[in-house]
Amino acid sequence: MASAPSSSDRMHSPGVPPSATTSAPVAPEEVNHLPDSARELVKILVTGPFGVGKTTLIDSVSEIRPLHTEEHLTEVSARVDDLAGVRDKSTTTVAIDFGRVSLGDSVVLYLFGTPGQERFRPLWDDIAYGALGALVLVDTRRIDASFDVLGLVEESGLPYAVALNTFPDAKQYTEEQLRRSLDLEPDTPLVTCDARDTNSSVDSLLSLVQHLIDRMAPEAQ
Amino acid sequence: MTGRRSGRPLVPAYLSTGGVARPSRNSLERLSVLTGAGGPPPAGLPSAQAALLGLLDGGSLTVMESAALLRLPVSAVRVLAAALIDQGLVSARPPVPPAALPDRDLLKRVADGLRALKL
Ligand SMILES: Nc1nc2c(ncn2[C@@H]2O[C@H](COP(=O)(O)OP(=O)(O)OP(=O)(O)O)[C@@H](O)[C@H]2O)c(=O)[nH]1
Numbered sequence: 001m002a003s004a005p006s007s008s009d010r011m012h013s014p015g016v017p018p019s020a021t022t023s024a025p026v027a028p029e030e031v032n033h034l035p036d037s038a039r040e041l042v043k044i045l046v047t048g049p050f051g052v053g054k055t056t057l058i059d060s061v062s063e064i065r066p067l068h069t070e071e072h073l074t075e076v077s078a079r080v081d082d083l084a085g086v087r088d089k090s091t092t093t094v095a096i097d098f099g100r101v102s103l104g105d106s107v108v109l110y111l112f113g114t115p116g117q118e119r120f121r122p123l124w125d126d127i128a129y130g131a132l133g134a135l136v137l138v139d140t141r142r143i144d145a146s147f148d149v150l151g152l153v154e155e156s157g158l159p160y161a162v163a164l165n166t167f168p169d170a171k172q173y174t175e176e177q178l179r180r181s182l183d184l185e186p187d188t189p190l191v192t193c194d195a196r197d198t199n200s201s202v203d204s205l206l207s208l209v210q211h212l213i214d215r216m217a218p219e220a221q
Numbered sequence: 222m223t224g225r226r227s228g229r230p231l232v233p234a235y236l237s238t239g240g241v242a243r244p245s246r247n248s249l250e251r252l253s254v255l256t257g258a259g260g261p262p263p264a265g266l267p268s269a270q271a272a273l274l275g276l277l278d279g280g281s282l283t284v285m286e287s288a289a290l291l292r293l294p295v296s297a298v299r300v301l302a303a304a305l306i307d308q309g310l311v312s313a314r315p316p317v318p319p320a321a322l323p324d325r326d327l328l329k330r331v332a333d334g335l336r337a338l339k340l
């Protein structure tokens with residue numbers, strides 16, 4: 001009988017003490033204040049299943065050392081804990097990592113690495129609040145691992161683009177096969193990406209932002 | 222290759238612009254910007270409030286960044302920031318001026334800024 005969440009869920013506890021009571025001093029050199037000209041702070045979620053490359057993509061674009069917050073999974077932990085037999089619900093947390101990049105004088109883009117499993121649903125709406133959209137990373141070696149996250153994104157109403165991370169041993173599928181399997185709308189962008197490469201990561205984000213621009217057009221008719 | 226279950230949920234109307242046009246809540250958002258008012262911290266400020274105020278010395282940060290740097294939950298930083306705001310020691314503003322959204326021009330500037338990042 002499992003006594004802890006399976007490793008594939010990469011829960012950052014039990015075992016990790018809750019950090020709520022520690023207020024470790026921050027070395028001043030670690031603090032990257034916002035540029036004084038920052039006026040519009042926008043957010044894109046970078047989401048997908050465990051190990052798909054979310055942190056890698058954020059690292060490749062961020063201009064600050066990526067940070068993370070520890071988030072408590074409250075309501076959902078009770079359900080998951082019942083299934084997994086984990087007793088200490090209060091220590092169930094997940095790390096949300098994020099990066100920041102200035103885009104011109106006044107715009108600052110935040111990328112939030114958001115786990116895409118169904119169990120993160122209670123946290124999802126709080127993190128998605130105000131986001132421009134989501135970039136959903138898919139590993140073509142395990143496409144069905146992305147079904148949960150696509151459900152979460154669609155239910156939250158966030159517009160999204162799909163980026164296929166290119167892992168070397170992945171099978172080749174046609175775009176048509178992938179669109180059918182992922183059940184994508186015809187206008188949902190589907191691009192390939194190497195999350196380790198800045199230009200490739202930026203191109204994936206651009207495909208999402210262009211989609212956001214395009215979908216505003218019909219409303220202006 | 223297995224297919225995903227089909228059937229698409231209805232998009233809530235209030236989220237159809239990606240959520241950005243929703244009216245701001247009273248509570249602080251993750252990307253609300255916190256700015257220190259400057260000046261020395263008052264004596265007797267609780268240490269957690271003092272730590273947040275110290276972080277905002279000489280510059281602004283979002284709630285999310287403050288939480289990460291202080292290693293505190295976002296919910297705790299919301300409470301600390303609210304206390305500092307009540308005392309006039311910190312000011313807060315929303316991530317984006319509410320009137321500016323939804324904004325095609327903003328999206329275009331995001332796209333232009335991304336293109337400029339490419340090497
Ligand atoms: N070949 C290849 N490897 C990648 C790519 N993106 C990430 N990786 C590798 O895949 C591994 C997992 O990447 P992460 O960025 O940690 O994945 P993640 O989605 O943040 O994982 P969790 O936060 O644990 O869910 C790392 O070893 C990366 O170097 C990619 O586009 N191509």
Ligand SMILES: [Mg+2]
Nearest residue numbers: 054055097113
């Ligand atoms: Mg990660």
